[in-house]
Amino acid sequence: MSDKILVVVEHQNGQVGRMTWENVALAQKLGAALGIGAGALVLGSGAEAVARELATKKLAEVLLVENSHLATMTPEGFIKAISQVVEQESPRFLVFGQNSMGLDLAARLAARLDRACATDVNGYRVEDGKVIFTKGVYYGKLLSDLECQGDAPHVISTAQGAFVADDAEAGEAPIRQLNVTLAEEDIRRKVLGLISQMKGGVDLTVAEVIVAGGRGLQKQDNFGMIEDLAAALGAEIGASRPVVDAGWLSRERQVGSSGQVVSPKLYIAVGISGAMQHLVGMKGSKVIVAINKDPNAPIFDVAHYGIVDDLFKVVPALTEAIKARG
Ligand SMILES: Cc1cc2nc3c(=O)[nH]c(=O)nc-3n(C[C@H](O)[C@H](O)[C@H](O)COP(=O)(O)OP(=O)(O)OC[C@H]3O[C@@H](n4cnc5c(N)ncnc54)[C@H](O)[C@@H]3O)c2cc1C
Structure with a gap:
């Protein structure tokens, strides 16, 4: 029986992607529940510093594969390299994030190895030594339980x-350093360059506090009060889709199934009804505060604190109260 969980590390320009740390947290807990080790797999060229950063976490070990053909992530190169690591190390689980790298690699790697794959997993439980993963379906309206069968x-x-x-x-x-064999002709896709799309440099996925406004604000000018509240809290501003569709805010600020999936420490939803497509993007937030005049708004189903009142009264008062605290 294979005896470890390997988190495949996502990194760029020496920066480790946030989802890698989320997956390290998962691997540590799942590993402890199963009594097996959690480790990290760093693939790259000149990636020793990334491996050292991973080594500051409670992991059984960090595996480092250095190869010039792994300087940028390509599915061909990474899948060939990970397949060789699998042969050498026999992990029980390989963990990716459901992001651009994971979308490129996870299912394809599973097909290449002829092994089971569970994508977009948002929870798990261990029953009689078996791991049951959960994933949201129908925009998170239902949860499905999955058990991966067959060989690891x-x-x-x-x-x-x-x-x-x-x-x-x-x-x-x-x-621990591992070697893999790769040749130039293994890599059929060349990454020619990376172009930043972040005009205002907003990345809601790393924000610790988000104040998000919805259609309840009625018009763009009223977003000034969201800006004031966000400034008082040192928060980023987010929005529901109608706000973005109306052109009040840029697309990068949209939270939800067709926008960003965020998990800040605090998410304040102002004048947002809580449609399923919005909830999917923010219900992982640690603390959710909802301000809505409709007591039956679905946002209150996920909110930890709710204020049922007129946002035009509540938001300025809240901002003043926060400012008064200093
Ligand atoms: C394929 C698809 C993808 C989608 N993707 C997304 C997505 O990524 N993100 C997203 O957000 N939506 C998405 N949507 C749209 C989604 O279904 C909802 O239409 C949208 O989230 C509603 O936005 P809202 O809550 O701001 O507006 P509304 O549903 O109109 O809600 C406004 C809320 O404001 C409250 N309100 C009004 N006035 C006041 C006041 N004075 N004081 C207090 N409260 C007040 C109302 O009670 C109401 O609950 C998607 C839809 C589809 C079909």
């Missing part, structure tokens, strides 16, 4: 924000 490794990709990056426990892990 089972390939998992996790939903953004489903596990909490801050829960990744610190520690000291040894780094």
